[in-house]
Amino acid sequence: MFYALGRLMYQIVIAKDGRLRYNGSMQKEKIIQMPAIDEGKYRGEWLALEQETRKVVAHGVILKDVLKEAEEKGYHDPIIHGVPSSDIHFITIE
Amino acid sequence: MKIEYTPAGIGSTVSKPYVSLIMCSQNKRIYVDGLIDSGSDHNLFSIVLAESCGIDLRHAARVSVAGFNHTGKKNKGYLVPVKYVLDNYEWVGDTVFVETEQPHGFLGQAGFFDAFNILFSYSHETIELNPVSAQKIDLLK
Numbered sequence: 001m002f003y004a005l006g007r008l009m010y011q012i013v014i015a016k017d018g019r020l021r022y023n024g025s026m027q028k029e030k031i032i033q034m035p036a037i038d039e040g041k042y043r044g045e046w047l048a049l050e051q052e053t054r055k056v057v058a059h060g061v062i063l064k065d066v067l068k069e070a071e072e073k074g075y076h077d078p079i080i081h082g083v084p085s086s087d088i089h090f091i092t093i094e
Numbered sequence: 095m096k097i098e099y100t101p102a103g104i105g106s107t108v109s110k111p112y113v114s115l116i117m118c119s120q121n122k123r124i125y126v127d128g129l130i131d132s133g134s135d136h137n138l139f140s141i142v143l144a145e146s147c148g149i150d151l152r153h154a155a156r157v158s159v160a161g162f163n164h165t166g167k168k169n170k171g172y173l174v175p176v177k178y179v180l181d182n183y184e185w186v187g188d189t190v191f192v193e194t195e196q197p198h199g200f201l202g203q204a205g206f207f208d209a210f211n212i213l214f215s216y217s218h219e220t221i222e223l224n225p226v227s228a229q230k231i232d233l234l235k
Contacts, residue, residue, distance in 0.1 A: 029096065031220065032181070034112060036101035043104060046197050051125065062195070063142045079114050081127040082140065082197020084104070 037081065044085030048078035095181050099219040111214060111221045113201060116179040119148040123179070126199055130212065130221060134202025136173065137189040143199070144191040149176060151191060159192045169193050176205075185209040185228040 035054045037047070048058040048070035057078060058069035070078045099109035111130040116123050117139075124147045128137065138159065144151055154172035169192050176189040187205030192198065201207075213222040 030181075032095065032097040032114075034098045034100040034114075039102045039104050044196060049127075063140075063146060063197075067146065077125055079125040079127055080143065080146070080199075081112075082199050084198065085196055086104070 037083075039083045042083045045083050047081040047083065048075060049081055050075060051077065051079055054079065095183075095223050097221045097223065099216075099221070109219050113180065113221070113223075115201075117143065117147050117149075118177040118179065119150070122148040128199040128201040128206070130206065130214075131200040131202055132207065134200040135204060136202045137176070137187050137205030138171075138198060138200045138202060139189065139191055140196060140198045141172070141191045141193050142195055144172070144174075149174065149191070154191075157190060159190060178209075179231070180223070180228070182231045183209075183225050183228040184231050185225075 037049075037054070037056070042056075042059050045059045045061055046063045046066045047056050048066050049055065050057050057073055057075045058066045060066045060069070063080070067078070067080075070076075097111075097113055100112040101107070101109045102112065103110060112127050113130060114125060114127050117126050124143070126139070126143060128139070141151075151172040151174060154174040157171045157173050158168040159171040160168045171190040171192040173188060173190050175186045177184060177186050187209055189205050206212075209226060209228040210223040211226055213224075215222070
């Protein structure tokens, strides 16, 4: 029998001595979602992404300026995402 | 832990294996995206991220970095151990900070592949990470 409690999943088992025991080491599978980023719009730029939604809150070529703009908008710990200026590292078809 | 591929690209609709992690120095931590790249020898980030995170490069090993830009020119880099946190795991990974203001962030063989066993599924568009040297953080501490 399984019970989910927050991020953990517990399994209740009947032990040999007849007592109920639980196995709390089983962890519910977690999938971290990564919403789309339109990198084509931001070639060669640093993006500051909102942590929960990964929405672009500031962008530009100088990282310090991007982080300052994000801070001014109230985003103190954005995710920093770099977009290469060209797709040379990746093989893509335009 | 499973992470979805990120639909992102320049002129491309092919999703890519980005991971959001925390890069730590003694006094600061920043959230950064890195592209899981089996072709990178080490984790590699632009030097501006080291500055932003407050990572001291004065005692770092000097290295030359080739292959990440299209000029064919080698760039100077600084190799240092860096502490990372991803979900509820932490590890110290060898990381090269390359002298460029251009945005770069790659998670390579030394620094990421040595911390996790990684299973890519293009059809499911997921990356499955199972810790090897990465240590589970005791959240109750």
